Amino acid sequence: MISPTKKTTTALLIAISILAIAAYFSSFTNGFTHFDDQVQITENTDIIQLNWQKIKTIFSSTYVGMYQPVSTLFYGLLVGFFGMNPEVFHGFSFLLHLINGWILFSIFKQMNVKESVAVLLTAIFVLHPMQVESVSWASATSNVIFTFFYLGAFWNFIQYGRNKPFSTGTFVLFILACLSKATAVSFPVVIFFYLLIWEKENWLKSIKIISPYLLISLVIGIITIISRESAEHLTDLSLSYTALERILIFCYTLIFYPIQFILPLNLSPFYSFPSKINDSFPIIYYIAPVFVLLFSVLIYRFRKNQFVLFGTAFYLITIAPVLQLIPVGSQIVTDRYIYLSGIGLLLILIPILSAIKSQKVIPIGTLFIAMGLAFYSYNRTQVWESDATIWADVIEKDENVAQAWNNKGILAESIGNFADAERFYSRAIQLNPRYADPYSNRGNVYAKQGKSQAALNDFNQAIALKPNHADALFNRANGFIKVGDYNTALEDLNASLTIQPKADALTNRALIYIQTRKMELAINDLNQAIAMNPRKAQAYYLRGICKYQTIDSRAGCEDFQIAANLGDEASKQALEQYCR
Structure with a gap:
């Protein structure tokens, strides 16, 4: 009992x-x-x-x-x-x-x-x-x-x-x-x-x-x-x-x-x-x-x-x-x-x-x-x-937290509100000028708005504050790719990948290799990117280009199809143009 x-x-x-x-x-x-x-x-x-x-x-x-x-x-x-x-x-x-x-x-x-x-x-x-x-x-x-x-x-x-x-x-x-x-x-x-x-x-x-x-x-x-x-x-x-x-x-x-x-x-x-x-x-x-x-x-x-x-x-x-x-x-x-x-x-x-x-x-x-x-x-x-809700609560308790403003900027940027994102990142920098992340993030916002020099200045500042800032190096490399400076971009991507291997960085480095006709290196990077992220549509698309041009058009079309199934519009066009 x-x-x-x-x-x-x-x-x-x-x-x-x-x-x-x-x-x-x-x-x-x-x-x-x-x-x-x-x-x-x-x-x-x-x-x-x-x-x-x-x-x-x-x-x-x-x-x-x-x-x-x-x-x-x-x-x-x-x-x-x-x-x-x-x-x-x-x-x-x-x-x-x-x-x-x-x-x-x-x-x-x-x-x-x-x-x-x-x-x-x-x-x-x-x-x-x-x-x-x-x-x-x-x-x-x-x-x-x-x-x-x-x-x-x-x-x-x-x-x-x-x-x-x-x-x-x-x-x-x-x-x-x-x-x-x-x-x-x-x-x-x-x-x-x-x-x-x-x-x-x-x-x-x-x-x-x-x-x-x-x-x-x-x-x-x-x-x-x-x-x-x-x-x-x-x-x-x-x-x-x-x-x-x-x-x-x-x-x-x-x-x-x-x-x-x-x-x-x-x-x-x-x-x-x-x-x-x-x-x-x-x-x-x-x-x-x-x-x-x-x-x-x-x-x-x-x-x-x-x-x-x-x-x-x-x-x-x-x-x-x-x-x-x-x-x-x-x-x-x-x-x-x-x-x-x-x-x-x-x-x-x-x-x-x-x-x-x-x-x-x-x-x-x-x-x-x-x-x-x-x-x-x-x-x-x-x-x-x-x-x-997290960062609103933090700022309600203490409006001088630089990390909170940086994260509010990330949230605004994710929904395409670049004006607020830029303002929030700037506030984070004002509160803590030695905080590298908001420089890198604000530089990314500038790049999306076509403000290339302002973006480069922010990326440089982020890297000066934190030399092994993988995201800043990756973002700066993207800017160099846009202007065709592939050698400098490759240096930044290599440094970024050494610090933090990521599918995005491998895919972008593969893009440089494709532009410089180094298809074998490109395919190797794309294979690694896909292994890291099997839903990386751009990696399948770029690998499809490499295979179509150097190995087998049928293998290239198979990659285009996978990328198209993942929603990649360029791959859908490639299928229509090359794989009928």
């Missing part, structure tokens, strides 16, 4: 799951965005029509400066089974998020947390609005995937691994977590402190237990630093901020997450580094060290409580890689970083909640808190509906 307490727990967990579905339901129909989705998913030819060669490529490549082959493999499997469908990605991410909540509940139970408290903490994890970014943004699915393996490894360790010199299950899950996202390298340090604080093991034995995990973390860490550096994601803050200002930035990032977790106000998809007005930061940065000191005093006061001590360690260890000690990316903080590390904050709350004596307060409070969080999360999912 199921006890009344068990029935209440089951009912609350079911209610939390239903509230989660209600909170995220509208996000299932959200589309892909131009916020890394195009690089990791929609334009990533490595995940289309998976085969062994592509799987090997995935495990030997980085995307957006990140080595996460298992996550990328999941993307490929989703595309392979269901097509390039954003609803599938969002649904998969939500389902995994819900499973992560269930695993977390099991972990709380294994740590002897009172059942009603475990349910409340699980509700906060599943429904907190700061989790929306990880669940509703397709590119952040890797965050949910790596946490699934991370929590699985931790659950396995406290269930079995703590009593063994080595746990195969924990080790395999840990490796899968690391290969899903490099942030998982924190795991060995987490279990080290778990052994010290929770199991009261001596530190020598604890080091021996975690040593195999540390070796994997070291390898993944080195790969990550190299890939981030090659993608130019490592930021030298000393160029913009003094040593004291960098300390203030570090303190701000340290206290941002606990404060936002408790009071999730003014959330945004993008938080930029602080701008100095009259050579001063916003006041919150000067207050941040005081908050750090206050939190430190509170933690020290309750240091003898295992939950407080281990929760603090869990938070600091898991958040440490993104605290701008090694500045990465263009955001100072981001909501998705709390997805795993927020569990440490939940652990700190356990002694407070466990002190409540009434049997009814926590279950009733759980329902009210869950409904409030679900409503807020529902509103946040609307922000991730499209590029337009």
Whole structure:
């Protein structure tokens, strides 16, 4: 017979799951965005029509400066089974998020947390609005995937691994977590402190237990630093901020997450580094060290409580890689970083909640808190509906974010609104003159309007700021092709392809080879372009020209037919003229 307490727990967990579905339901129909989705998913030819060669490529490549082959493999499997469908990605991410909540509940139970408290903490994890970014943004699915393996490894360790010199299950899950996202390298340090604080093991034995995990973390860490550096994601803050200002930035990032977790106000998809007005930061940065000191005093006061001590360690260890000690990316903080590390904050709350004596307060409070969080999360999912809603929300919170204006420009350009696109790119440049992307993008807009010299000036500036800017090199090459300067165009295309092999660049280089009668080289490039993007109509058309003129007219007509089926008008004309 199921006890009344068990029935209440089951009912609350079911209610939390239903509230989660209600909170995220509208996000299932959200589309892909131009916020890394195009690089990791929609334009990533490595995940289309998976085969062994592509799987090997995935495990030997980085995307957006990140080595996460298992996550990328999941993307490929989703595309392979269901097509390039954003609803599938969002649904998969939500389902995994819900499973992560269930695993977390099991972990709380294994740590002897009172059942009603475990349910409340699980509700906060599943429904907190700061989790929306990880669940509703397709590119952040890797965050949910790596946490699934991370929590699985931790659950396995406290269930079995703590009593063994080595746990195969924990080790395999840990490796899968690391290969899903490099942030998982924190795991060995987490279990080290778990052994010290929770199991009261001596530190020598604890080091021996975690040593195999540390070796994997070291390898993944080195790969990550190299890939981030090659993608130019490592930021030298000393160029913009003094040593004291960098300390203030570090303190701000340290206290941002606990404060936002408790009071999730003014959330945004993008938080930029602080701008100095009259050579001063916003006041919150000067207050941040005081908050750090206050939190430190509170933690020290309750240091003898295992939950407080281990929760603090869990938070600091898991958040440490993104605290701008090694500045990465263009955001100072981001909501998705709390997805795993927020569990440490939940652990700190356990002694407070466990002190409540009434049997009814926590279950009733759980329902009210869950409904409030679900409503807020529902509103946040609307922000991730499209590029337009994302960047409108960012600018509403902070109109001085250069990346937001650059992305608004991309959106305007995509619908042919060149006047607004030019204005938005110019605004981004005004806010951050050292930001290469809007120069390249504005140059592309100028080129489309026939403003060749203005376009060339912008491409040159983008390349001067970022010499390995593949898109700027590609765009500048197109300008040289238009004026017949094939040698210079070829240099730029070669450089672009060295940095980032893309079907468009291969196709354009093949066009130069055709113009210069190097048909064999052209066919080789077009074969590669088609392998990368089997729906690249222009590549089939150009290959048809090459084959028709040099190999076999029938083979050329076959390529014209494929291109025509893909909607290429030039190929339809070629079929009428040459293939009757």
